Amino acid sequence: MTEHGPDPVLRLMDDIARHFAHKPADQAGAAIAAHIRSFWDPRMRRALDTAFRQGALTDPGARYAAALLGE
Template identity: 45%
Template sequence: MPPEKLVHMANQIGKFFASQPRGDAPAAIADHLRKFWDPRMRRAIVAHLEQGGAGLDPPVRAAVQRLASESGHQTV
């Protein structure tokens, strides 16, 4: 999948959770990606992060980092 599109979609998710008054935005973003993104989409955004993660907003970058660290010991 084109990384620009995934980055755009992930940043949209990020803007919502970052605007919530309480809670851990990166955790909520990572949870949303886990629940609704098919594994190949998650793999693609993790790969994009590993390439430098251009365009990812800070909380989204943190969320994708969590996915990446999980993928170390299980399939993302």
């Protein structure tokens, strides 16, 4: 959370995760990770990794994606 509301990276991740919510977590995570690799800059990826390590990701697909990206 920033002083201006929810963290933009987490809000964006939640939006992307909702798009893939109809898939099992591993398939959703792979699709989310592919999207992030294609479109997110390194600063956003670092913020996502920090959020993942702090336990801030609640969606199973988002957590799976963050784990894949951290490998």
